[in-house]
Amino acid sequence: MPDLRLPEQPNACELCQRAAPLTRHHLIPRSLHGKTYVRKRFSREERITATLWVCRACHDQIHRLFTEKELALGYHTREALMADPRLRSFVEWLATKPAGFTPRH
Numbered sequence: 001m002p003d004l005r006l007p008e009q010p011n012a013c014e015l016c017q018r019a020a021p022l023t024r025h026h027l028i029p030r031s032l033h034g035k036t037y038v039r040k041r042f043s044r045e046e047r048i049t050a051t052l053w054v055c056r057a058c059h060d061q062i063h064r065l066f067t068e069k070e071l072a073l074g075y076h077t078r079e080a081l082m083a084d085p086r087l088r089s090f091v092e093w094l095a096t097k098p099a100g101f102t103p104r105h
Contacts, residue, residue: 006049013055014078015087016095020055027051027076029068038072052078057103061090064105 012019027050032038038047054062065086066075075081082088094103 006051007053009053013058014052015054015058015082015091018055018095018097019099020057022053023056023059025052025054025059025062027078028072032068032072035072041073042076050076052081055094057094057101058091060105061087 006024009022013022028038028042028047033047042050062071062075062081065084075084082091094101097103
């Protein structure tokens with residue numbers, strides 16, 4: 001069995017680049033790892049290691065915008081997430097705020 005190491009935690013959010021407490025976002029939601037359509041598309045290693053370190057504000061916005069199925073099938077990379085204009089505009093706005101800033105929704 002290969003050694004499945006998760007990416008090391010960076011110093012800043014991988015979306016907005018702010019220095020803030022970070023959470024791990026699973027690009028392929030863990031709740032879907034056992035689903036046939038996910039298992040056919042992604043290896044076990046991909047399912048486990050595909051993650052981003054993001055601040056709570058970015059993490060919450062991702063889950064406001066996309067269902068878990070949408071995340072697994074269409075938004076399972078940083079590039080795909082940032083290609084969505086709704087998330088990209090939020091991230092660009094948030095990047096101008098100080099590290100301790102928490103948006104109200």
